[in-house]
Amino acid sequence: MSLPAPADQDLLRTLAPQVLAALLRRHAGAFDACEDAVQEALLAAAEQWPRDGRPDNPRGWLVTVASRRLVDLVRSDRARREREERLFLATPQSELLGRPADADPDADRDDSLALLFLCCHPALTAPSRIALTLRAVGGLSTAQIAAAFLVPEATMAQRISRAKQTIRGSGLPFALPGPAEADGRLREVLQVLYLVFNEGYTATAGDGLTAPALSDEAIRLTRLLHRLLPRDAEVMGLLALMLLTDARRPARTGPDGGLVPLAEQDRGRWDAAAIAEGTALVERALPAGRVGPYQLQAAIAALHDEAPDVAATDWPQILALYDLLLRVAPGPVPALNRVVALAEVRGPAAALKELDALAGELDRNHRYHAVRGELLLRTGDAPAATAAFRRGAALAPSLPERRHLTERARRLARTGPDA
Amino acid sequence: MKYLLMTYGNQEKWDSLPAEGWTEAIAQQDAFNKRYQESGELIGAYGLGDAAACRMVGREDGLPVVSDGPYLETKEYMASFYLLDVDSEQRALEIAADMPWADREPVELWPILHEAK
Numbered sequence: 001m002s003l004p005a006p007a008d009q010d011l012l013r014t015l016a017p018q019v020l021a022a023l024l025r026r027h028a029g030a031f032d033a034c035e036d037a038v039q040e041a042l043l044a045a046a047e048q049w050p051r052d053g054r055p056d057n058p059r060g061w062l063v064t065v066a067s068r069r070l071v072d073l074v075r076s077d078r079a080r081r082e083r084e085e086r087l088f089l090a091t092p093q094s095e096l097l098g099r100p101a102d103a104d105p106d107a108d109r110d111d112s113l114a115l116l117f118l119c120c121h122p123a124l125t126a127p128s129r130i131a132l133t134l135r136a137v138g139g140l141s142t143a144q145i146a147a148a149f150l151v152p153e154a155t156m157a158q159r160i161s162r163a164k165q166t167i168r169g170s171g172l173p174f175a176l177p178g179p180a181e182a183d184g185r186l187r188e189v190l191q192v193l194y195l196v197f198n199e200g201y202t203a204t205a206g207d208g209l210t211a212p213a214l215s216d217e218a219i220r221l222t223r224l225l226h227r228l229l230p231r232d233a234e235v236m237g238l239l240a241l242m243l244l245t246d247a248r249r250p251a252r253t254g255p256d257g258g259l260v261p262l263a264e265q266d267r268g269r270w271d272a273a274a275i276a277e278g279t280a281l282v283e284r285a286l287p288a289g290r291v292g293p294y295q296l297q298a299a300i301a302a303l304h305d306e307a308p309d310v311a312a313t314d315w316p317q318i319l320a321l322y323d324l325l326l327r328v329a330p331g332p333v334p335a336l337n338r339v340v341a342l343a344e345v346r347g348p349a350a351a352l353k354e355l356d357a358l359a360g361e362l363d364r365n366h367r368y369h370a371v372r373g374e375l376l377l378r379t380g381d382a383p384a385a386t387a388a389f390r391r392g393a394a395l396a397p398s399l400p401e402r403r404h405l406t407e408r409a410r411r412l413a414r415t416g417p418d419a
Numbered sequence: 420m421k422y423l424l425m426t427y428g429n430q431e432k433w434d435s436l437p438a439e440g441w442t443e444a445i446a447q448q449d450a451f452n453k454r455y456q457e458s459g460e461l462i463g464a465y466g467l468g469d470a471a472a473c474r475m476v477g478r479e480d481g482l483p484v485v486s487d488g489p490y491l492e493t494k495e496y497m498a499s500f501y502l503l504d505v506d507s508e509q510r511a512l513e514i515a516a517d518m519p520w521a522d523r524e525p526v527e528l529w530p531i532l533h534e535a536k
Contacts (some may be wrong), residue, residue, distance in 0.1 A: 125507070127504075127506050128459070155459050155461075156459065158459035161457060399532045402532060
Protein backbone atom coordinates (compact mmCIF):
# COMPACT_ATOMS: atom_id res chain seq x y z
CA MET A 1 0.00 0.00 0.00
CA SER A 2 1.33 3.45 -0.86
CA LEU A 3 1.03 6.08 1.83
CA PRO A 4 -1.52 8.75 1.00
CA ALA A 5 -0.32 12.30 0.40
CA PRO A 6 -0.57 14.36 3.62
CA ALA A 7 -3.40 16.44 2.14
CA ASP A 8 -5.36 13.25 1.37
CA GLN A 9 -4.59 11.90 4.82
CA ASP A 10 -5.98 15.05 6.50
CA LEU A 11 -9.07 15.08 4.31
CA LEU A 12 -9.73 11.38 4.93
CA ARG A 13 -9.52 11.85 8.67
CA THR A 14 -11.86 14.85 8.53
CA LEU A 15 -14.37 12.92 6.45
CA ALA A 16 -14.17 9.68 8.47
CA PRO A 17 -16.76 10.59 11.13
CA GLN A 18 -19.08 12.16 8.54
CA VAL A 19 -19.05 9.01 6.43
CA LEU A 20 -19.60 6.79 9.45
CA ALA A 21 -22.44 9.04 10.57
CA ALA A 22 -24.02 8.80 7.12
CA LEU A 23 -23.97 4.99 7.33
CA LEU A 24 -25.17 4.90 10.91
CA ARG A 25 -28.12 7.12 10.12
CA ARG A 26 -29.49 4.23 8.06
CA HIS A 27 -28.16 1.32 10.14
CA ALA A 28 -27.85 2.52 13.69
CA GLY A 29 -28.08 -1.04 15.02
CA ALA A 30 -25.03 -2.22 13.07
CA PHE A 31 -22.37 0.06 14.55
CA ASP A 32 -19.51 -2.42 14.30
CA ALA A 33 -20.18 -3.40 10.69
CA CYS A 34 -20.56 0.29 9.69
CA GLU A 35 -17.33 1.16 11.45
CA ASP A 36 -15.42 -1.66 9.75
CA ALA A 37 -16.87 -0.65 6.38
CA VAL A 38 -15.72 2.95 6.84
CA GLN A 39 -12.20 1.82 7.80
CA GLU A 40 -12.03 -0.25 4.64
CA ALA A 41 -13.28 2.64 2.52
CA LEU A 42 -10.57 4.87 4.04
CA LEU A 43 -7.96 2.25 3.20
CA ALA A 44 -9.28 1.96 -0.35
CA ALA A 45 -9.09 5.75 -0.73
CA ALA A 46 -5.56 5.83 0.64
CA GLU A 47 -4.60 3.29 -2.02
CA GLN A 48 -6.53 4.60 -4.98
CA TRP A 49 -6.52 8.39 -4.68
CA PRO A 50 -2.76 8.89 -5.00
CA ARG A 51 -2.86 6.63 -8.08
CA ASP A 52 -6.10 7.72 -9.79
CA GLY A 53 -6.44 11.24 -8.43
CA ARG A 54 -8.81 12.55 -5.80
CA PRO A 55 -12.48 12.16 -6.82
CA ASP A 56 -14.58 15.31 -7.37
CA ASN A 57 -16.80 14.47 -4.44
CA PRO A 58 -14.51 12.71 -1.96
CA ARG A 59 -17.20 12.31 0.65
CA GLY A 60 -19.75 10.85 -1.76
CA TRP A 61 -17.03 8.48 -3.02
CA LEU A 62 -16.30 7.29 0.53
CA VAL A 63 -19.99 6.87 1.40
CA THR A 64 -20.56 4.82 -1.76
CA VAL A 65 -17.53 2.59 -1.22
CA ALA A 66 -18.28 2.13 2.48
CA SER A 67 -21.93 1.31 1.76
CA ARG A 68 -20.97 -1.35 -0.78
CA ARG A 69 -18.48 -2.75 1.67
CA LEU A 70 -21.18 -2.82 4.33
CA VAL A 71 -23.39 -4.90 2.03
CA ASP A 72 -20.49 -7.34 1.56
CA LEU A 73 -19.75 -7.47 5.27
CA VAL A 74 -23.32 -8.17 6.23
CA ARG A 75 -23.71 -10.83 3.53
CA SER A 76 -20.48 -12.59 4.53
CA ASP A 77 -21.62 -12.72 8.13
CA ARG A 78 -24.86 -14.44 7.13
CA ALA A 79 -24.55 -17.44 9.41
CA ARG A 80 -23.59 -15.44 12.44
CA ARG A 81 -25.89 -12.52 12.18
CA GLU A 82 -28.94 -13.49 10.29
CA ARG A 83 -31.19 -11.20 12.22
CA GLU A 84 -29.16 -8.11 11.41
CA GLU A 85 -29.12 -9.09 7.79
CA ARG A 86 -32.89 -9.23 7.64
CA LEU A 87 -33.01 -5.76 9.09
CA PHE A 88 -30.37 -4.56 6.71
CA LEU A 89 -31.84 -6.02 3.57
CA ALA A 90 -35.18 -4.57 4.49
CA THR A 91 -33.61 -1.17 3.82
CA PRO A 92 -34.14 -0.18 0.19
CA GLN A 93 -30.83 -0.02 -1.68
CA SER A 94 -31.87 3.32 -3.11
CA GLU A 95 -32.00 4.64 0.42
CA LEU A 96 -28.46 3.45 0.99
CA LEU A 97 -26.74 4.40 -2.25
CA GLY A 98 -29.05 6.83 -3.95
CA ARG A 99 -29.18 9.83 -1.70
CA PRO A 100 -26.15 12.04 -1.92
CA ALA A 101 -24.68 12.05 1.57
CA ASP A 102 -23.86 15.73 1.42
CA ALA A 103 -27.39 16.78 0.55
CA ASP A 104 -28.04 18.04 4.05
CA PRO A 105 -24.91 19.32 5.75
CA ASP A 106 -26.78 20.37 8.90
CA ALA A 107 -27.95 16.85 9.59
CA ASP A 108 -24.39 15.59 9.20
CA ARG A 109 -23.09 18.06 11.70
CA ASP A 110 -25.47 16.73 14.31
CA ASP A 111 -24.52 13.16 13.37
CA SER A 112 -20.81 13.70 14.00
CA LEU A 113 -21.77 14.96 17.42
CA ALA A 114 -23.99 11.94 18.07
CA LEU A 115 -21.08 9.74 17.01
CA LEU A 116 -18.78 11.42 19.51
CA PHE A 117 -21.34 10.98 22.27
CA LEU A 118 -21.71 7.31 21.38
CA CYS A 119 -17.94 6.66 21.39
CA CYS A 120 -17.60 8.36 24.79
CA HIS A 121 -20.60 6.63 26.35
CA PRO A 122 -20.11 5.93 30.07
CA ALA A 123 -21.12 2.28 29.55
CA LEU A 124 -17.71 1.79 27.87
CA THR A 125 -14.46 1.56 29.85
CA ALA A 126 -12.16 4.58 29.67
CA PRO A 127 -9.50 2.88 27.50
CA SER A 128 -12.24 1.65 25.13
CA ARG A 129 -13.73 5.14 24.85
CA ILE A 130 -10.35 6.57 23.93
CA ALA A 131 -9.58 3.88 21.37
CA LEU A 132 -13.01 4.01 19.75
CA THR A 133 -13.07 7.81 19.58
CA LEU A 134 -9.67 7.92 17.89
CA ARG A 135 -10.75 5.30 15.36
CA ALA A 136 -14.38 6.17 14.61
CA VAL A 137 -14.20 9.96 14.98
CA GLY A 138 -10.47 10.53 14.49
CA GLY A 139 -10.22 8.21 11.49
CA LEU A 140 -7.00 6.62 12.77
CA SER A 141 -6.25 2.97 12.04
CA THR A 142 -5.94 0.43 14.83
CA ALA A 143 -2.22 0.15 14.04
CA GLN A 144 -1.73 3.91 14.39
CA ILE A 145 -3.59 4.05 17.70
CA ALA A 146 -1.61 1.07 19.00
CA ALA A 147 1.65 2.75 17.99
CA ALA A 148 0.65 5.97 19.72
CA PHE A 149 -0.05 4.16 22.99
CA LEU A 150 2.92 1.76 22.61
CA VAL A 151 0.81 -1.38 22.87
CA PRO A 152 0.66 -4.30 20.43
CA GLU A 153 -1.90 -3.93 17.66
CA ALA A 154 -3.72 -7.04 18.95
CA THR A 155 -4.23 -5.40 22.36
CA MET A 156 -5.66 -2.24 20.79
CA ALA A 157 -7.85 -4.31 18.45
CA GLN A 158 -9.30 -6.03 21.51
CA ARG A 159 -10.22 -2.69 23.12
CA ILE A 160 -11.95 -1.51 19.96
CA SER A 161 -13.74 -4.79 19.42
CA ARG A 162 -14.87 -4.88 23.04
CA ALA A 163 -16.21 -1.36 22.80
CA LYS A 164 -18.13 -2.25 19.67
CA GLN A 165 -19.52 -5.38 21.32
CA THR A 166 -20.72 -3.28 24.24
CA ILE A 167 -22.43 -0.86 21.87
CA ARG A 168 -24.12 -3.70 20.04
CA GLY A 169 -24.93 -5.70 23.17
CA SER A 170 -26.44 -2.90 25.21
CA GLY A 171 -28.17 -1.17 22.32
CA LEU A 172 -26.59 2.21 23.02
CA PRO A 173 -28.41 4.69 20.83
CA PHE A 174 -26.82 6.57 17.96
CA ALA A 175 -28.52 9.80 18.93
CA LEU A 176 -27.90 12.99 20.80
CA PRO A 177 -28.57 12.65 24.54
CA GLY A 178 -31.76 14.23 25.84
CA PRO A 179 -31.65 17.56 27.68
CA ALA A 180 -31.66 15.88 31.10
CA GLU A 181 -28.38 14.06 30.51
CA ALA A 182 -26.77 16.28 27.85
CA ASP A 183 -24.56 18.14 30.35
CA GLY A 184 -23.20 15.02 32.01
CA ARG A 185 -22.62 13.27 28.70
CA LEU A 186 -20.77 16.27 27.28
CA ARG A 187 -18.53 16.22 30.36
CA GLU A 188 -17.69 12.58 29.54
CA VAL A 189 -16.75 13.56 25.97
CA LEU A 190 -14.56 16.41 27.22
CA GLN A 191 -12.89 14.08 29.68
CA VAL A 192 -12.02 11.55 26.96
CA LEU A 193 -10.51 14.30 24.79
CA TYR A 194 -8.54 15.66 27.75
CA LEU A 195 -7.23 12.15 28.56
CA VAL A 196 -6.01 11.80 24.97
CA PHE A 197 -4.35 15.21 25.22
CA ASN A 198 -2.61 14.39 28.49
CA GLU A 199 -1.42 11.05 27.19
CA GLY A 200 0.17 12.89 24.29
CA TYR A 201 1.57 15.62 26.48
CA THR A 202 3.33 13.30 28.91
CA ALA A 203 4.48 10.73 26.35
CA THR A 204 7.09 11.47 23.74
CA ALA A 205 5.55 12.62 20.48
CA GLY A 206 5.14 9.88 17.91
CA ASP A 207 6.80 9.89 14.51
CA GLY A 208 4.07 11.38 12.36
CA LEU A 209 2.27 8.92 10.13
CA THR A 210 2.89 5.73 12.07
CA ALA A 211 2.29 7.13 15.57
CA PRO A 212 0.36 10.39 15.42
CA ALA A 213 1.03 12.88 18.21
CA LEU A 214 -1.89 12.35 20.55
CA SER A 215 -1.93 15.95 21.78
CA ASP A 216 -2.32 17.16 18.19
CA GLU A 217 -5.09 14.63 17.66
CA ALA A 218 -6.87 15.75 20.84
CA ILE A 219 -6.69 19.39 19.72
CA ARG A 220 -8.03 18.45 16.28
CA LEU A 221 -11.00 16.56 17.78
CA THR A 222 -11.73 19.34 20.29
CA ARG A 223 -11.73 21.83 17.42
CA LEU A 224 -14.29 19.60 15.71
CA LEU A 225 -16.40 19.58 18.88
CA HIS A 226 -16.08 23.35 19.14
CA ARG A 227 -17.31 23.67 15.55
CA LEU A 228 -20.29 21.46 16.41
CA LEU A 229 -21.08 23.27 19.68
CA PRO A 230 -19.74 26.77 19.02
CA ARG A 231 -21.48 28.38 22.00
CA ASP A 232 -20.55 25.89 24.70
CA ALA A 233 -18.22 27.64 27.15
CA GLU A 234 -16.62 24.46 28.55
CA VAL A 235 -15.78 23.20 25.05
CA MET A 236 -14.12 26.58 24.41
CA GLY A 237 -12.42 26.24 27.79
CA LEU A 238 -11.01 22.80 27.00
CA LEU A 239 -9.77 23.86 23.56
CA ALA A 240 -8.16 26.93 25.15
CA LEU A 241 -6.57 24.85 27.91
CA MET A 242 -5.07 22.45 25.35
CA LEU A 243 -3.73 25.26 23.16
CA LEU A 244 -2.29 27.21 26.10
CA THR A 245 -0.63 24.09 27.52
CA ASP A 246 0.61 22.79 24.19
CA ALA A 247 2.08 26.23 23.42
CA ARG A 248 4.80 25.51 25.99
CA ARG A 249 5.79 22.19 24.47
CA PRO A 250 8.85 23.51 22.56
CA ALA A 251 10.36 24.81 25.84
CA ARG A 252 9.30 21.95 28.07
CA THR A 253 12.20 19.60 27.35
CA GLY A 254 15.87 20.52 27.27
CA PRO A 255 18.38 19.50 24.59
CA ASP A 256 19.16 16.31 26.56
CA GLY A 257 15.47 15.38 26.73
CA GLY A 258 15.28 16.39 30.38
CA LEU A 259 12.26 18.13 31.87
CA VAL A 260 12.42 21.93 32.16
CA PRO A 261 10.07 23.26 34.89
CA LEU A 262 7.78 26.18 34.06
CA ALA A 263 9.89 28.65 36.06
CA GLU A 264 13.02 27.84 34.04
CA GLN A 265 11.52 27.57 30.56
CA ASP A 266 12.72 29.86 27.77
CA ARG A 267 9.46 31.70 27.23
CA GLY A 268 10.66 33.00 23.87
CA ARG A 269 10.21 29.48 22.57
CA TRP A 270 6.54 29.30 23.51
CA ASP A 271 4.15 29.22 20.56
CA ALA A 272 2.79 32.78 20.43
CA ALA A 273 0.04 31.97 17.91
CA ALA A 274 -1.34 29.16 20.07
CA ILE A 275 -1.24 31.44 23.13
CA ALA A 276 -3.12 34.19 21.27
CA GLU A 277 -5.77 31.75 20.06
CA GLY A 278 -6.14 30.13 23.49
CA THR A 279 -6.35 33.47 25.28
CA ALA A 280 -8.99 34.76 22.87
CA LEU A 281 -11.05 31.61 23.47
CA VAL A 282 -10.91 32.02 27.26
CA GLU A 283 -11.90 35.64 26.98
CA ARG A 284 -14.92 34.63 24.92
CA ALA A 285 -15.80 31.66 27.11
CA LEU A 286 -15.72 33.21 30.56
CA PRO A 287 -18.50 35.75 30.10
CA ALA A 288 -20.49 33.38 27.85
CA GLY A 289 -22.00 31.04 30.37
CA ARG A 290 -21.61 28.96 33.46
CA VAL A 291 -18.01 28.87 34.62
CA GLY A 292 -16.60 25.35 34.52
CA PRO A 293 -13.32 23.67 35.46
CA TYR A 294 -11.79 23.73 31.95
CA GLN A 295 -12.42 27.47 31.55
CA LEU A 296 -10.83 28.15 34.93
CA GLN A 297 -7.80 25.99 34.21
CA ALA A 298 -7.48 27.68 30.82
CA ALA A 299 -7.69 31.11 32.47
CA ILE A 300 -4.89 30.09 34.85
CA ALA A 301 -2.80 28.77 31.94
CA ALA A 302 -3.39 32.06 30.08
CA LEU A 303 -2.07 34.08 33.04
CA HIS A 304 1.09 31.95 33.09
CA ASP A 305 1.50 32.22 29.32
CA GLU A 306 1.08 36.01 29.33
CA ALA A 307 3.72 36.61 32.01
CA PRO A 308 7.22 37.47 30.76
CA ASP A 309 8.71 35.56 33.73
CA VAL A 310 7.73 33.88 36.99
CA ALA A 311 8.17 37.03 39.10
CA ALA A 312 5.88 39.06 36.83
CA THR A 313 3.12 36.43 36.96
CA ASP A 314 -0.21 37.64 38.36
CA TRP A 315 -0.17 35.21 41.30
CA PRO A 316 -3.03 36.84 43.30
CA GLN A 317 -5.28 36.42 40.27
CA ILE A 318 -4.13 32.81 39.82
CA LEU A 319 -4.81 32.12 43.49
CA ALA A 320 -8.32 33.56 43.15
CA LEU A 321 -8.95 31.34 40.11
CA TYR A 322 -7.79 28.25 42.04
CA ASP A 323 -10.18 29.16 44.87
CA LEU A 324 -12.99 29.22 42.29
CA LEU A 325 -11.77 26.01 40.67
CA LEU A 326 -11.83 24.19 44.00
CA ARG A 327 -15.41 25.30 44.46
CA VAL A 328 -16.62 23.94 41.10
CA ALA A 329 -14.30 20.90 40.99
CA PRO A 330 -12.88 20.00 44.40
CA GLY A 331 -9.97 17.56 44.45
CA PRO A 332 -6.50 17.05 45.89
CA VAL A 333 -4.65 17.87 42.65
CA PRO A 334 -6.14 21.36 42.11
CA ALA A 335 -5.67 21.88 45.85
CA LEU A 336 -1.97 21.10 45.42
CA ASN A 337 -1.71 23.55 42.52
CA ARG A 338 -3.42 26.17 44.63
CA VAL A 339 -0.75 25.72 47.32
CA VAL A 340 1.91 26.62 44.72
CA ALA A 341 0.11 29.88 43.97
CA LEU A 342 -0.44 30.51 47.67
CA ALA A 343 3.31 30.26 48.30
CA GLU A 344 3.89 33.06 45.78
CA VAL A 345 1.27 35.29 47.37
CA ARG A 346 1.65 34.59 51.10
CA GLY A 347 5.04 32.91 51.40
CA PRO A 348 6.31 29.35 51.83
CA ALA A 349 5.47 28.95 55.54
CA ALA A 350 1.76 29.64 55.01
CA ALA A 351 1.74 27.34 51.99
CA LEU A 352 3.45 24.49 53.87
CA LYS A 353 0.80 24.70 56.54
CA GLU A 354 -1.97 24.20 53.97
CA LEU A 355 0.05 21.53 52.18
CA ASP A 356 0.11 19.41 55.35
CA ALA A 357 -3.66 19.08 55.13
CA LEU A 358 -3.23 17.23 51.80
CA ALA A 359 -0.69 14.70 53.11
CA GLY A 360 -3.26 11.98 53.66
CA GLU A 361 -4.60 12.06 50.11
CA LEU A 362 -1.38 12.79 48.25
CA ASP A 363 1.31 10.91 50.15
CA ARG A 364 1.91 8.66 47.13
CA ASN A 365 1.82 11.55 44.64
CA HIS A 366 5.28 12.60 43.42
CA ARG A 367 4.23 16.21 42.78
CA TYR A 368 3.10 16.60 46.38
CA HIS A 369 6.63 15.78 47.52
CA ALA A 370 8.21 17.93 44.81
CA VAL A 371 6.14 20.96 45.88
CA ARG A 372 6.90 20.22 49.51
CA GLY A 373 10.61 20.08 48.70
CA GLU A 374 10.51 23.50 47.00
CA LEU A 375 8.63 25.06 49.90
CA LEU A 376 10.93 23.53 52.53
CA LEU A 377 13.92 24.81 50.61
CA ARG A 378 12.50 28.32 50.63
CA THR A 379 12.06 28.18 54.39
CA GLY A 380 15.74 27.21 54.62
CA ASP A 381 15.31 23.56 55.61
CA ALA A 382 17.61 22.00 53.03
CA PRO A 383 17.88 18.51 54.60
CA ALA A 384 14.09 18.10 54.74
CA ALA A 385 13.83 19.47 51.18
CA THR A 386 16.37 16.91 49.95
CA ALA A 387 14.42 14.10 51.57
CA ALA A 388 11.18 15.35 50.00
CA PHE A 389 12.75 15.49 46.52
CA ARG A 390 14.06 11.94 46.97
CA ARG A 391 10.64 10.70 48.03
CA GLY A 392 9.12 12.46 45.00
CA ALA A 393 11.71 10.86 42.70
CA ALA A 394 10.88 7.41 44.06
CA LEU A 395 7.19 7.92 43.30
CA ALA A 396 7.55 9.63 39.90
CA PRO A 397 5.45 7.99 37.19
CA SER A 398 7.83 8.77 34.33
CA LEU A 399 11.56 8.67 33.77
CA PRO A 400 12.07 12.39 32.96
CA GLU A 401 10.24 13.37 36.13
CA ARG A 402 12.27 10.93 38.20
CA ARG A 403 15.53 12.20 36.73
CA HIS A 404 14.52 15.78 37.37
CA LEU A 405 13.72 15.19 41.06
CA THR A 406 16.75 12.94 41.62
CA GLU A 407 18.95 15.68 40.18
CA ARG A 408 17.27 18.30 42.38
CA ALA A 409 17.99 16.21 45.51
CA ARG A 410 21.54 15.42 44.40
CA ARG A 411 22.52 19.05 43.75
CA LEU A 412 21.02 20.13 47.05
CA ALA A 413 22.75 17.41 49.07
CA ARG A 414 26.09 18.27 47.48
CA THR A 415 26.18 22.05 47.59
CA GLY A 416 23.61 23.15 50.14
CA PRO A 417 20.55 25.36 49.80
CA ASP A 418 22.02 27.79 47.24
CA ALA A 419 22.03 25.16 44.49
CA MET B 420 -0.20 3.34 32.26
CA LYS B 421 1.68 0.11 32.23
CA TYR B 422 2.44 -2.25 35.08
CA LEU B 423 4.48 -5.39 35.59
CA LEU B 424 2.75 -7.99 37.71
CA MET B 425 4.98 -10.76 39.07
CA THR B 426 4.52 -14.02 40.93
CA TYR B 427 7.21 -15.80 42.93
CA GLY B 428 7.85 -19.38 43.98
CA ASN B 429 10.34 -22.26 44.04
CA GLN B 430 10.48 -25.93 43.12
CA GLU B 431 9.74 -26.98 46.69
CA LYS B 432 6.51 -24.99 46.61
CA TRP B 433 5.41 -26.44 43.26
CA ASP B 434 6.24 -29.96 44.52
CA SER B 435 4.06 -29.46 47.56
CA LEU B 436 0.97 -28.93 45.41
CA PRO B 437 -1.12 -32.02 44.76
CA ALA B 438 -0.92 -33.03 41.11
CA GLU B 439 -4.68 -33.40 40.78
CA GLY B 440 -5.09 -29.67 41.44
CA TRP B 441 -2.94 -28.56 38.50
CA THR B 442 -5.49 -28.86 35.74
CA GLU B 443 -7.91 -26.68 37.65
CA ALA B 444 -5.16 -24.18 38.55
CA ILE B 445 -4.05 -23.89 34.93
CA ALA B 446 -7.64 -23.51 33.75
CA GLN B 447 -8.15 -20.69 36.25
CA GLN B 448 -5.01 -18.92 35.09
CA ASP B 449 -6.00 -19.35 31.44
CA ALA B 450 -9.40 -17.87 32.21
CA PHE B 451 -7.74 -14.89 33.91
CA ASN B 452 -5.43 -14.36 30.90
CA LYS B 453 -8.30 -14.59 28.45
CA ARG B 454 -10.48 -12.21 30.48
CA TYR B 455 -7.92 -9.42 30.47
CA GLN B 456 -6.64 -10.03 26.96
CA GLU B 457 -10.21 -9.54 25.79
CA SER B 458 -10.61 -6.33 27.76
CA GLY B 459 -7.43 -5.04 26.10
CA GLU B 460 -5.65 -4.62 29.42
CA LEU B 461 -3.30 -7.64 29.42
CA ILE B 462 -0.54 -7.15 26.87
CA GLY B 463 1.17 -10.47 27.57
CA ALA B 464 1.61 -13.26 30.14
CA TYR B 465 4.90 -15.12 30.44
CA GLY B 466 5.97 -18.11 32.54
CA LEU B 467 9.64 -18.50 33.46
CA GLY B 468 11.80 -21.63 33.70
CA ASP B 469 13.18 -22.87 36.99
CA ALA B 470 15.96 -20.97 38.77
CA ALA B 471 18.24 -23.93 37.96
CA ALA B 472 17.89 -23.02 34.26
CA CYS B 473 18.88 -19.39 34.79
CA ARG B 474 22.29 -18.32 33.48
CA MET B 475 24.32 -15.24 34.21
CA VAL B 476 26.04 -13.63 31.29
CA GLY B 477 28.78 -11.03 31.42
CA ARG B 478 31.56 -9.93 29.09
CA GLU B 479 35.29 -9.94 29.58
CA ASP B 480 37.71 -8.66 26.94
CA GLY B 481 34.82 -8.52 24.49
CA LEU B 482 33.90 -12.18 25.01
CA PRO B 483 30.78 -13.51 26.76
CA VAL B 484 31.29 -15.17 30.12
CA VAL B 485 28.48 -17.48 31.17
CA SER B 486 27.91 -18.94 34.62
CA ASP B 487 25.04 -20.39 36.60
CA GLY B 488 22.45 -17.95 37.94
CA PRO B 489 20.50 -16.51 39.52
CA TYR B 490 22.24 -13.33 40.59
CA LEU B 491 20.18 -12.85 43.74
CA GLU B 492 20.21 -15.51 46.44
CA THR B 493 16.64 -15.65 47.65
CA LYS B 494 14.26 -18.30 48.85
CA GLU B 495 11.81 -17.78 46.00
CA TYR B 496 12.34 -16.60 42.44
CA MET B 497 10.18 -14.93 39.85
CA ALA B 498 7.89 -17.57 38.36
CA SER B 499 5.80 -15.59 35.90
CA PHE B 500 5.17 -12.05 34.80
CA TYR B 501 2.29 -10.19 33.21
CA LEU B 502 2.36 -6.93 31.32
CA LEU B 503 -0.68 -4.74 31.96
CA ASP B 504 -1.84 -1.50 30.36
CA VAL B 505 -4.66 0.07 32.36
CA ASP B 506 -6.14 3.52 32.89
CA SER B 507 -5.30 3.84 36.60
CA GLU B 508 -3.28 2.35 39.45
CA GLN B 509 -6.60 1.45 41.04
CA ARG B 510 -7.48 -0.72 38.04
CA ALA B 511 -4.06 -2.43 38.14
CA LEU B 512 -4.64 -3.25 41.82
CA GLU B 513 -8.06 -4.72 40.97
CA ILE B 514 -6.61 -6.96 38.27
CA ALA B 515 -3.73 -8.05 40.52
CA ALA B 516 -6.20 -9.00 43.25
CA ASP B 517 -8.11 -11.03 40.67
CA MET B 518 -5.11 -13.33 40.02
CA PRO B 519 -6.37 -16.85 40.81
CA TRP B 520 -3.72 -17.44 43.48
CA ALA B 521 -3.83 -14.02 45.08
CA ASP B 522 -5.84 -15.42 47.99
CA ARG B 523 -2.85 -17.62 48.93
CA GLU B 524 0.20 -15.88 47.44
CA PRO B 525 0.29 -12.10 47.03
CA VAL B 526 1.58 -10.87 43.68
CA GLU B 527 3.96 -7.97 43.10
CA LEU B 528 2.90 -4.97 41.05
CA TRP B 529 5.53 -2.58 39.68
CA PRO B 530 4.80 0.60 37.70
CA ILE B 531 6.67 0.77 34.38
CA LEU B 532 8.36 4.16 33.99
CA HIS B 533 9.76 3.93 30.55
CA GLU B 534 9.81 1.77 27.46
CA ALA B 535 11.90 1.88 24.33
CA LYS B 536 10.03 2.68 21.14
